[in-house]
Amino acid sequence: MRSAWKWLGLAGAVGVAAGGVLVARDQRQRNSYSADDVRERLHRRHAEANARDVDGGDEAP
Numbered sequence: 001m002r003s004a005w006k007w008l009g010l011a012g013a014v015g016v017a018a019g020g021v022l023v024a025r026d027q028r029q030r031n032s033y034s035a036d037d038v039r040e041r042l043h044r045r046h047a048e049a050n051a052r053d054v055d056g057g058d059e060a061p
Contacts (some may be wrong), residue, residue, distance in 0.1 A: 033041075
């Protein structure tokens with residue numbers, strides 16, 4: 001029974017480490033955008049959303 005708890009603890013530690021790696025990678029990707037890049041992407045997404053609304057797409061029943 002003790003061995004099972006050791007494996008469970010090890011699996012938990014590996015999961016926490018993997019989660020930290022994913023968070024760090026996501027943060028690096030977010031930091032790689034300049035303010036102008038972010039602004040341009042937001043404007044493009046806003047224009048696409050407005051175009052979808054005008055076309056009548058994605059309406060909920």
